[in-house]
Amino acid sequence: MKHLLDLLAAIALLVWGTHLVRTGVLRVFGSNLRQILASSMGNRFTAALSGLGVTALVQSSTATALITASFVGRGLIALPAALAVMLGADIGTSLMAVVFSFDLSWLSPLFIFLGVTLFIARQGTQVGDFGRVLIGLGLMLLALRLISGATGVLTQNPAVQMMLGSLTSDRMLEILMGAALAVVAYSSLAVVLLASTLALQVVGLDVALGIVLGANLGSGLLAVITTAKSGISTRQVPLGNLLFKVLGITIAIWLIPAWLQFMQPLVRDPATLTVLFHLSFNLMVGAVFIGLTKPVARMVNRLLPLKEGKGPLDRPNHLDPSALATPSLAISCAAREAMHQADVVETMLRGVLTVIRNNDAKLSQDLRKLDDTVDNLYSSIKYYLTKISRQQLSEAEGRRWTDIISFTINMEQIGDTVERVLLDIEDKKIRKGRSFSEAGMAEITELHARLLDNMRLGMSVFLNGNVRDAQKLVEEKVRFRDMEREYAATHLDRLSGMTPQSMDTSSLHLDLISDLKRINSHICSIAYPILDSAGVLAPSRLREPSPPSHASRL
Incomplete structure (x- = not known):
């Protein structure tokens, strides 16, 4: 029981670390990230590159989806360009998964020490917020080490091995499990990193790849759920991105055997193969669908049509709930x-x-x-x-x-x-x-x-x-x-x-x-x-009282 709690605590620490990085980056670079996204909509390729870069910093494709969806809701960018941003965003988060798959645990104490020092010394400033980012990165690296240790102990338990063995024969169960974990954790990156650790010590590579597909599906569902109460134009971006993921997963399921046959002779480590599969999946989805953003946008418009007519009550409501993130x-x-x-x-x-x-x-x-x-x-x-x-x-x-x-x-x-x-x-x-x-x-x-x-x-x-x-x-x-x-x-x-x-x-x-x-x-x-x-406002309009004259004192 103690080892299971250790694993759950380590997973929670990983999720919390990604949250600290996301909020810290948005505080420091929030307005600049929005300007980058808004100014790169000239064509679908630059839009995708901007989504990749922003998500690599924020480490959350969901956060990028919310920002982009709010732009569409306010009429600042067109839906096809926003969908191209999301294709790049998914590649960006998969690149960060590859980076974190390396053994960087030696950086964890350094990041946490520097981050706490900056956060406490310069709290409320951009330097303090950058310290928050370092704390988050340090906690993520520490959590990955703790997860590896906890799963190493759990894998020796026969009951755990029997329970996880039931996943080896059901691809849909693996995908649903990965999707549920991504929604609960509010981060597909955390789930992919967890899956890579499990692939190394517990469930095996084939099951881990199914969880990765589910994590991608979960990130799409998460954005749809988060924008559920927003206007129709805002909800179209997450829906289009979810369609990309569903179609991509449908294709990827049949390509997994061929991908394993090609990659396993080149890379022996199951954890590295897991994050590389995550990257390959999003690269495949981006390459296939970057030229289909307009047809998918038309499909989204049919599924979520905008109201016709532009009466006085049809004006856009700028109080977008999804922007609160x-x-x-x-x-x-x-x-x-x-x-x-x-x-x-x-x-x-x-x-x-x-x-x-x-x-x-x-x-x-x-x-x-x-x-x-x-x-x-x-x-x-x-x-x-x-x-x-x-x-x-x-x-x-x-x-x-x-x-x-x-x-x-x-x-x-x-x-x-x-x-x-x-x-x-x-x-x-x-x-x-x-x-x-x-x-x-x-x-x-x-x-x-x-x-x-x-x-x-x-x-x-x-x-x-x-x-x-x-x-x-x-x-x-x-x-x-x-x-x-x-x-x-x-x-x-x-x-x-x-x-x-x-x-x-x-x-x-x-x-x-x-x-x-x-x-x-x-x-x-x-x-x-x-x-x-x-600092140019006088504290008071009242004149200072003049001192009493000599005659008045007599």
């Missing part, structure tokens, strides 16, 4: 959804002036309904952000997380204010058939135009984080406040002159320009996190 990517998804929320708010703001000019009660009601959309978007974005692991974010990404929360809160409050303004216009102007004076309408129009300009500037500041634009936005807050005071004073002058229209709409006019100023304050608040991060 890559926090830096999830931050970008949340920012895109926040920009959509801002677009809805801008639509509400633009419509206010039309309602005032035309006394359009129907438009006012339609605009007020948009506030429900703004509120729902705020709730969705907030909930999505809470599911992002803050510990896996870099310092800059952590600030971006806070900026998005602040931005969506301001947009939600602007939407509430606009809804209240529209209700006031309906109650105090439209239903009573009143109108503003010519001078009053000119003032409201000017304030409204400046408000829209500031709204566009605020969206630009949120999107780009430009410090100069943020400073300009804060300066606009002072100008807008001065304009509000000036127009309130001129309105009071018109009241003293007994202008009938000004008297009828006085309450609405003063409330309206005050609400526009309040909306502008929320827009200008977008700039404060940017300025604070840049």
Whole structure:
């Protein structure tokens, strides 16, 4: 029993090591990896090479599948190019299996020591995250040594030999076992490395090759399961990759005897043969299907057709659940959804002036309904952000997380204010058939135009984080406040002159320009996190109290 627990603990350590490497690489190189994938879609061969390189670093074809699927879901790349990326990704993970099959256990203490030192000394920085990668590599090498030792003891147990012997006559059972292990371990690489060790000491080479085929199938199933709740366009990439694997396994089953006949005279070590078979399988799948990405994409479109029609409810939802596995990517998804929320708010703001000019009660009601959309978007974005692991974010990404929360809160409050303004216009102007004076309408129009300009500037500041634009936005807050005071004073002058229209709409006019100023304050608040991060925001607007004079002390 103790030896079985030792084996299970070693397998768990191997899985944990691959997790540390994956998360560490994504923290250090996450944005660069996404740029590499996005910029290499010119043709299927460069796409496959980019998938190979990214997966060799991340050591997880599933992680590459999630990143690529999110790109397709956001309309950044076409499905055939994404499928080519996945062919390269599978080759990349098989190359890493070959590397880890060598006896590198002597590097394990060095990697763990350096990794822990860097992680503790520079925690929260890219150097610390690189230390996490070294820890993961060290643990993987240590786990492989422990697995080899534990299986060496277990193989001497007659009961274990009898149980494992039942696998030698059923290829489908071997494949299903490998697939299940890959899904449970969340890593086909770990299962392939485990199979190579088992081939050397326990189950034999033929069974290990069946487990390897199952591990490949499991990695495809894992990506499909992970993206099950995503949009259809996002789910198409894992489904296409799974089709590649199923077709490849169907071919490989018949080629195993010929492959063994060719390779066994050249390589005697069963463990090395196992990882080489894994590499050969993915090279074969890549070579056969690299020219068939378009037909497979058409097949996927038939199996998972996109909805026809592009009505207002068919817009892409940027809050992709599959992107949560890559926090830096999830931050970008949340920012895109926040920009959509801002677009809805801008639509509400633009419509206010039309309602005032035309006394359009129907438009006012339609605009007020948009506030429900703004509120729902705020709730969705907030909930999505809470599911992002803050510990896996870099310092800059952590600030971006806070900026998005602040931005969506301001947009939600602007939407509430606009809804209240529209209700006031309906109650105090439209239903009573009143109108503003010519001078009053000119003032409201000017304030409204400046408000829209500031709204566009605020969206630009949120999107780009430009410090100069943020400073300009804060300066606009002072100008807008001065304009509000000036127009309130001129309105009071018109009241003293007994202008009938000004008297009828006085309450609405003063409330309206005050609400526009309040909306502008929320827009200008977008700039404060940017300025604070840049260190150019004063801690307080209060003046320092002057020391008491000599006369006052007497």
